[in-house]
Amino acid sequence: MLLRVEDLHKRYGKEEVLKGVSFSLDKGETKVIIGPSGTGKSTLLRCINRLTEPDRGRIWLEDVEITSPKVNINRIRAQIGFVFQDFNLFTHLTALDNVRLGLIRVKRMSKKEATARAMEELARVGLADKANAYPAELSGGQQQRVSIARALAMEPKLILFDEPTSALDPELIGEVLAVMEDLAQSGMTMLVVTHEMGFARTVADEIIFMEKGVIVEQGPPEQLFRNPKHPRTAEFLRRITDLYGGER
Amino acid sequence: MNLVFSWDWLPRLSQGLLLTLELTALSMALGAVLGLVLAVLRVYGRGPLYPAYLLASGYVHLFRGTPLLVQLMTIYFGLPTVGVRFSPFVAGILALTLNTAAYQAEYFRGAIQSVRAGQMQAALALGLSRLQAIRYVVLPQALRLVIPPWSNELIYMVKGSAVVYLIGVAELMGQAKTIAARTFRNFEVYIVVALFYLALIFVLTLLLRWAERRTHVPGLGMPGRV
Ligand SMILES: Nc1ncnc2c1ncn2[C@@H]1O[C@H](COP(=O)(O)OP(=O)(O)OP(=O)(O)O)[C@@H](O)[C@H]1O
Ligand SMILES: [Mg+2]
Numbered sequence: 001m002l003l004r005v006e007d008l009h010k011r012y013g014k015e016e017v018l019k020g021v022s023f024s025l026d027k028g029e030t031k032v033i034i035g036p037s038g039t040g041k042s043t044l045l046r047c048i049n050r051l052t053e054p055d056r057g058r059i060w061l062e063d064v065e066i067t068s069p070k071v072n073i074n075r076i077r078a079q080i081g082f083v084f085q086d087f088n089l090f091t092h093l094t095a096l097d098n099v100r101l102g103l104i105r106v107k108r109m110s111k112k113e114a115t116a117r118a119m120e121e122l123a124r125v126g127l128a129d130k131a132n133a134y135p136a137e138l139s140g141g142q143q144q145r146v147s148i149a150r151a152l153a154m155e156p157k158l159i160l161f162d163e164p165t166s167a168l169d170p171e172l173i174g175e176v177l178a179v180m181e182d183l184a185q186s187g188m189t190m191l192v193v194t195h196e197m198g199f200a201r202t203v204a205d206e207i208i209f210m211e212k213g214v215i216v217e218q219g220p221p222e223q224l225f226r227n228p229k230h231p232r233t234a235e236f237l238r239r240i241t242d243l244y245g246g247e248r
Numbered sequence: 249m250n251l252v253f254s255w256d257w258l259p260r261l262s263q264g265l266l267l268t269l270e271l272t273a274l275s276m277a278l279g280a281v282l283g284l285v286l287a288v289l290r291v292y293g294r295g296p297l298y299p300a301y302l303l304a305s306g307y308v309h310l311f312r313g314t315p316l317l318v319q320l321m322t323i324y325f326g327l328p329t330v331g332v333r334f335s336p337f338v339a340g341i342l343a344l345t346l347n348t349a350a351y352q353a354e355y356f357r358g359a360i361q362s363v364r365a366g367q368m369q370a371a372l373a374l375g376l377s378r379l380q381a382i383r384y385v386v387l388p389q390a391l392r393l394v395i396p397p398w399s400n401e402l403i404y405m406v407k408g409s410a411v412v413y414l415i416g417v418a419e420l421m422g423q424a425k426t427i428a429a430r431t432f433r434n435f436e437v438y439i440v441v442a443l444f445y446l447a448l449i450f451v452l453t454l455l456l457r458w459a460e461r462r463t464h465v466p467g468l469g470m471p472g473r474v
Contacts (some may be wrong), residue, residue, distance in 0.1 A: 051369055077376025088370035092389045093466050102374035105384060136467025147370075154374065 001060075002027045002189050003048070003158055008057035010043055017043045018054070019213035025158070030190040032200040032221075035210035036236060041193045041227060044210070045160045048191070049080045061157065078106050081151030081159035086167050087143040089135040093124060095146045096131040099153045107154065121149035125179050141172030145179055152183075159183070161192040197240060209233045253436050257427050264423030265444055271409045271419055275344035276402055281353030282345065288382060290353065291360050292431060304353070311350035317411055319343045324415045340412035344405065351401055359394035360386060392460075393469045399456040403449050 003025040010018040017040040025031055034042050046052035048059060050066065050073050059066040066076050077130045089098050099118035103109045109117065125145035135143050144164055151159050161180065165173040177199050184190055184203050194200060200207055201221045208218040209230075217230045227233045249423025286304045311319065320343040324334065334342060363386050371381035413422035424441040428434045 049373060052374060074372075074377050076373050076375075077373055080373075082370075084370065084373075085365060086366060088364075088366035090367060090370065090385055091364075092392065092465050094350035101371075101384060102376065105380055106375040134466045136465075150374070 001025070002029075002062060003191070004060040005044075005048065006058045006060075008044065008047055008059070009055045010040070010047060010052065011055055017213055018047070018057075020057070021210075021213070021215055022057075023208060023215060023218065025191060026049075026190060026191055027108060027157075028187045029205045029210055030184040030188075030192065030203055031206045033191065033193045033208045033210055034195070034197075034200060034236070034240070039210050040213045041210055042162050042199055043195060045082070045162050045191065047080055048160060049077050051082070074106070078102070079157045080158035080186040083144070083147055083151055083159060083161045083164045085163040087135070087140070087147045089143050089147055089150070091135055094132050094134055095127060095138070095149075098135070098146055099150045102150065102154050118149070118153055121153045122146070124152065125149045126175075139172060140168045141175045144168065144176045148176075148179055148183075158189045158191065161190065161194070163193050163195070165194065165196060195240060195243075197237075198224075211235065211236070251436050252433055253440065254431070254433075257431075257437065257440065260423045260427055261420065261440065261444060264418060265448065266419035267419040268406065268409055268419065268421075269448070270418070271340060271344060271412065272402070272406050274341055274403055275348055275409070278341075278345040279348035279352050280398075282349035284356050284387075286349060286353035287360055288327075290357050292378070292382065308350045308353050311347055312354070316343065316347045316408060317414075319347055320415065336412070336416045339415060340409075342402060342415045344409055344412070347408075348401060348405055352463065353399065355394050355397040356390065357430055358397070359390035362393055363389045373439030389468060392463050392465070395456060395463070397462045399453065402452060402456070406449055407445060 001024050005024065006022050008018050008021040009016070021040075021044055033044070035041055043052060047054040048066070054067065057067070057123075061076060061079065064071065064076070066073075090093075090101065093101065096115070096118055099121055100111075100114045103114035103117055104111065106235055107114075119128060119131065122131055127142060127145055127149065130138060130142060130146070135146070138146065148159075148164075164180065165176050168176065173196070177196060180190070180192070181201070181203050192199075192204070204221050206218055207221050207224045209216045209224065209228075209232075211232055217224065217228060217233045219229075224233065225237065228237065265326060281356065286308060289297065289304040290308070294429045322338070323343050324336065324339040367385050367389065368381050371385040372378065394436065399430070410421035413419060413425060416422070418426070420441060424437050428437045431437065
């Protein structure tokens with residue numbers, strides 16, 4: 001087991017956002033989390049690399065307990081990629097420097113090594129020719145691909161994606177999903193929050209349906225889409241298909 | 249009216265100008281270092297750093313809430329009462345530095361806070377420590393954004409540094425006083441001094457514009473400007 005989340009709780013003021021979430025992820029697996037807005041999907045992802053501190057519950061990455069107070073969280077984060085909805089590329093750095101920063105400052109690579117490694121990853125997402133462009137000079141789709149390259153360069157054990165295509169114009173969504181699909185096929189372990197049901201159906205090994213801070217149902221896409229066990233799941237899938245037009 | 253200027257004033261005024269430059273440059277540079285530390289503490293001083301946050305905030309309020317002149321007089325004439333004595337030049341630098349640090353801290357703080365929160369999040373997510381994230385991600389952006397307000401502070405300090413003539417530092421204003429007292433050409437001397445200040449500020453403004461252009465990256469600050 002690569003990632004194990006056990007009984008995770010998080011509360012903001014009066015509002016309990018995560019009410020005991022448990023699941024696990026094997027090496028090479030891709031799981032997709034779906035669910036209505038405000039359900040705690042982002043909070044869950046952010047708890048996994050402790051950008052948000054959970055109140056209760058435990059998380060293991062392989063045999064290391066991430067939630068232990070003794071753990072060096074920077075070390076852990078370097079092993080978990082995070083792809084944000086709004087990219088969050090470093091504004092003052094070129095695409096190349098965005099990908100190189102972690103290699104040089106966290107992995108302590110030489111500049112030469114880091115450059116070679118970064119160029120490899122930029123090529124992998126099809127953006128080697130944009131190495132010297134600043135984020136503001138790239139389209140949203142290109143920015144998100146650079147941010148995936150930035151995560152990949154660190155050779156993470158796992159990548160978390162928080163609605164990676166939600167901020168994109170429709171015509172740019174495909175190029176990002178294509179990169180993610182390649183990644184999944186190449187054996188990367190991925191946990192993806194998305195509303196892209198086409199992607200979920202074809203790429204996910206398992207779908208997790210979350211609502212109001214709990215996992216309502218999880219299972220292989222075929223089963224979950226064809227005959228969901230829970231009426232809430234069916235209801236959500238019906239609404240999301242109306243909204244996003246289902247298959248893409 | 250018969251205006252009389254004299255080339256004889258030039259050596260004294262040049263000396264004064266040089267000292268004004270020195271006072272401004274030193275106190276702005278030292279003030280920038282102190283101001284940056286204060287700003288970082290005010291933005292990120294939480295948890296175990298909370299006392300430092302309080303100290304930094306208290307400092308900024310104290311030095312922005314009292315006149316520079318009072319600060320200068322306290323340092324030069326007040327402190328000797330408790331046995332702490334400085335030369336006029338050192339007292340001048342000290343007062344100017346402590347004062348500008350408080351203002352610069354506020355400009356830096358504003359700039360740091362205008363860097364979007366996602367930048368810090370992304371840096372932490374890569375495995376950078378908080379300090380590294382500040383050093384390599386937040387500050388490089390904040391320092392670019394701070395150039396325009398910082399330019400205003402520099403211009404203010406070029407002129408504001410004149411107060412130290414009151415404790416006998418012979419910078420531009422001090423030299424002007426001396427010349428005027430000897431020649432009785434008050435009007436002419438101060439016109440010349442005004443032109444000196446004007447020229448100095450003009451050059452510094454150009455320099456900072458150039459720095460702003462040099463460090464500019466697309467998508468950061470200077471909306472609508474090249
Ligand atoms: N930092 C925070 N402070 C207070 N409340 C928060 C914070 N972050 C999230 N919340 C609240 O927690 C709840 C869950 O938020 P979260 O972002 O995890 O939902 P989500 O499932 O990702 O929704 P979306 O699909 O809209 O992204 C929301 O009601 C939100 O308002
Ligand atoms: Mg979310």
